[in-house]
Amino acid sequence: MSLSMMYADELTGYYKSRVMLVLWVGMPVLALILHGIQPDLRGQMSLTVFSMLIVTSLAGTIAAAMLSVGIIHEKTLGVYSLFLVRPVKRRSILLGKFFAVFTCVAAAAVITLLVGLLVDWARGVAPGRAAFLELAKSAATGFSAIAITSAAAILIGIVAPSVLVGVILVIYGANQLSVVGYLPLLLGLNPAWLYTLGIGAVLTIVLLAISVIVFNRKQF
Amino acid sequence: MSQVSALATFQNVSKSYGAFRALNEISFELRPGEIFGFIGPNGAGKTTTMKILVGLLSDFTGVVEVDGLSMPDKRDALYTRVGYMPQAIAFQEWRTVRHALTTFGRLSGLTVPFLSHRIPEVLYELGLRDAMDRKVMHLSGGMTQKLGLAQALLHDPRLLVLDEPVAGMDPGSRIQVKSILKGLRDRGVTVIFSSHILSDVQDVADRIGIIAKGEMLKIGTLGELKDHFSVNDDIELVLSHDAGTWRELASIAGILGAEETRPGVIVLHLRPGADVDFASNEALTRLVKTGNRIRSFHPVVPSLDQLYLKYVGEGAAP
Numbered sequence: 001m002s003l004s005m006m007y008a009d010e011l012t013g014y015y016k017s018r019v020m021l022v023l024w025v026g027m028p029v030l031a032l033i034l035h036g037i038q039p040d041l042r043g044q045m046s047l048t049v050f051s052m053l054i055v056t057s058l059a060g061t062i063a064a065a066m067l068s069v070g071i072i073h074e075k076t077l078g079v080y081s082l083f084l085v086r087p088v089k090r091r092s093i094l095l096g097k098f099f100a101v102f103t104c105v106a107a108a109a110v111i112t113l114l115v116g117l118l119v120d121w122a123r124g125v126a127p128g129r130a131a132f133l134e135l136a137k138s139a140a141t142g143f144s145a146i147a148i149t150s151a152a153a154i155l156i157g158i159v160a161p162s163v164l165v166g167v168i169l170v171i172y173g174a175n176q177l178s179v180v181g182y183l184p185l186l187l188g189l190n191p192a193w194l195y196t197l198g199i200g201a202v203l204t205i206v207l208l209a210i211s212v213i214v215f216n217r218k219q220f
Numbered sequence: 221m222s223q224v225s226a227l228a229t230f231q232n233v234s235k236s237y238g239a240f241r242a243l244n245e246i247s248f249e250l251r252p253g254e255i256f257g258f259i260g261p262n263g264a265g266k267t268t269t270m271k272i273l274v275g276l277l278s279d280f281t282g283v284v285e286v287d288g289l290s291m292p293d294k295r296d297a298l299y300t301r302v303g304y305m306p307q308a309i310a311f312q313e314w315r316t317v318r319h320a321l322t323t324f325g326r327l328s329g330l331t332v333p334f335l336s337h338r339i340p341e342v343l344y345e346l347g348l349r350d351a352m353d354r355k356v357m358h359l360s361g362g363m364t365q366k367l368g369l370a371q372a373l374l375h376d377p378r379l380l381v382l383d384e385p386v387a388g389m390d391p392g393s394r395i396q397v398k399s400i401l402k403g404l405r406d407r408g409v410t411v412i413f414s415s416h417i418l419s420d421v422q423d424v425a426d427r428i429g430i431i432a433k434g435e436m437l438k439i440g441t442l443g444e445l446k447d448h449f450s451v452n453d454d455i456e457l458v459l460s461h462d463a464g465t466w467r468e469l470a471s472i473a474g475i476l477g478a479e480e481t482r483p484g485v486i487v488l489h490l491r492p493g494a495d496v497d498f499a500s501n502e503a504l505t506r507l508v509k510t511g512n513r514i515r516s517f518h519p520v521v522p523s524l525d526q527l528y529l530k531y532v533g534e535g536a537a538p
Contacts, residue, residue: 002327009323013314077310082371085274085304086327087296220276 002088006096014066014104023062023108028115030054046125051116052135055109056142063105063146064153064174067097068166071157081220091212094154098208102150106143113139137193141185144200145178151207152177158214177203226285227252227379227410228273233282234434235268242268243280244434250379250412255405257425258414259524261532265434266414267307270383273412274304286379300329303377307384307414309368313357317348317367320356321374328375335374342370347396361388369397373404380404382413386420398424422524430531437531445527454520455488455500456481461513469506474499487520 014020031051074080083093113135120126127135152174160166180203184195226249235243243265250256258266271277272284275295284291286298311320318339325335343349346366351359359367365388372380380401386394394417401411401424415421421428422442429439438445459466466486469478474494481487490499496519507514 005323005326012319013312017314074310074312078306078308079310079312081271081276081304081306082309082311082324083327084276085299085302086324087299087329088327219279 003092003095006088006092007099010096010100011103014100019062019066020104020108023105024111027054027058027108027112030058031112031116032119046116046120046127046131048113048116048120048127048135049131051112052138052142055112056138056145059105059109059142060146060149060178061170061175063101064149064156064170065167066105067101067150067153068157068160068170068174069163071097071154072160072163072166075157075220076162078220084220090215094158094211094215095208098150098154102147105146105150109139109142109146137191140193141181141196144196145181147200147204148181148207149174149178151204151211155207155211155214158211158218225251228286228412229284230269230272231283233269233272233280233284235265235272235277235280242434243272245282246431246434246436247282248429248436248439250410251427252410253405253408254410254426255401255424256410256412257421257428258412258431259416259418259421259428259528260414260431264431266431267383269431270304270381270412270414273379274302274381275299276304300375301378303372303375303380305368305372305380305382305385307387309364311356311364311367313355315356316353317343317356317359317370318352320367321371324371325374330375338374339370342373345373345400346370347393362390362393365389366393366397369400373400378409380409380411380413382411384414384416386415386417394420418524418528428524430528432532442524442527445524445531446522453490453496453522455490455496455503455517456520457486457488457503457507457517458515459484459486459507459512460515461511463507463511465510465512466507468510469503472499472502472506475503484515 028051031047031054034054035045035047035050080093084090117126149170153170156166156169156174160169181196181200183199184192189195228250229247230249231247232245233243233247234241234245246265246269258269260266268277272280272291273286275292275298278292287301289298291298315323321339321342322332322335325338326332330338340349340352343352346369348363348366348370351363356364356367365385369382369385372382386397389397398420401413404411405426413421413425425442427439427441428445430437430445457466462484466478466480469475469486469488474491474496476489476491476494478486478488488499488503490496500517504514504517
């Protein structure tokens with residue numbers, strides 16, 4: 001019961017936050033602007049594909065930063081003690097946060113892709129069925145990377161002593177770790193996107209499990 | 221220690237943080253329907269004791285029981301019976317007051333329909349009703365403290381554990397909170413609270429525990445703490461006309477000595493066990509007969525501040 005409640009609760013907090021509004025509006029706008037001001041992209045790459053690039057390069061980092069900074073901040077302030085004196089499983093606090101941020105960032109990614117698709121469709125350059133299938137595979141790979149980065153950010157949030165250390169670890173640790181999800185593509189495994197999803201799921205679960213164990217041992 | 225009547229008991233409880241021993245074999249009990257004031261210098265072990273009591277710390281030695289159930293093993297069964305307000309109260313800043321209380325209320329097992337009338341009720345009691353839809357980040361420090369108290373009261377706990385509940389509150393709010401605590405006591409709720417404002421503890425606490433360096437130095441009512449140190453009563457007289465005869469009062473039976481603390485203000489020190497009525501009457505009669513005029517006359521009871529310094533020592537901030 002407490003996981004669904006914590007998820008709904010955190011979701012309320014995140015989707016109303018200014019960062020999310022900026023992300024939901026900002027990411028599609030950024031894709032549009034960057035695509036527009038890069039003359040060599042026009043004709044070479046559709047906005048949909050370009051939006052996918054923006055999503056995969058930005059969304060994971062943003063999700064990770066939000067999670068780790070949020071946890072460090074709340075940990076430092078002592079927010080969790082009010083939860084922990086109630087019948088709430090510690091893992092529910094972490095998993096609720098993870099799923100809430102993942103949902104919000106995934107929604108931002110989908111919005112960005114949909115805007116790209118709509119603009120391309122209006123311009124008559126929408127990707128064909130085959131290209132669309134490739135895009136879907138890329139999206140699966142991208143979401144897998146976001147999940148890995150977010151799970152690593154949860155762990156960083158728990159162990160990092162300060163926001164600064166947390167952000168550095170997210171940039172140089174969590175972000176780099178998400179590359180593991182792309183290994184099947186680099187190694188030429190087929191179908192790469194399926195391997196990537198599998199690796200992403202396993203790595204995310206392992207990182208979350210470690211986070212829960214560390215969080216359970218923490219005293220507040 | 222009366223195990224049967226106690227709502228909570230600590231028996232030989234010790235807790236260390238690494239090499240630092242925060243609590244050293246402390247034992248005490250909380251009786252049903254009492255307000256227990258917990259005082260001591262910074263780092264004395266008050267917060268650690270309270271965290272153990274609410275199940276936030278589990279790696280301690282000794283026995284802790286709340287409502288007949290041992291902590292931390294049975295803490296899941298105790299969550300709804302205990303209300304806790306931590307020393308550093310903080311909420312996620314994006315929440316409104318109503319949203320924060322709804323979340324904590326639901327986590328305490330309360331239903332949304334019940335909370336829809338319980339939240340305004342508690343906020344009204346604390347004078348926070350107008351802030352119900354305000355974001356937590358826009359609350360003042362004192363209002364945040366009150367919100368902390370609100371979430372602890374929401375589920376009507378049997379035991380209320382408050383770590384410095386009035387810190388940062390204005391005098392009016394402190395009076396309000398003290399009144400609420402007294403009301404809770406009258407309804408049978410047991411309250412343990414720590415504070416560095418000793419006058420507040422003196423105002424509301426039925427019993428007081430003094431802790432320092434992880435050791436419980438003394439527990440008792442204010443009178444018992446006073447008796448332990450044989451602190452004598454004094455009588456303060458304010459003379460509007462001083463005929464200079466007040467020094468002769470030292471010869472009255474039961475009066476140890478007399479001194480002028482300020483011009484026109486005389487303090488009579490009574491002997492331990494002296495007949496206060498006799499000494500007072502005799503002193504007043506003599507003063508009037510010898511031409512003095514008396515503006516006021518009242519006994520001076522030693523304050524908790526004075527007792528605290530005797531127990532903990534000079535220089536130890538409460």
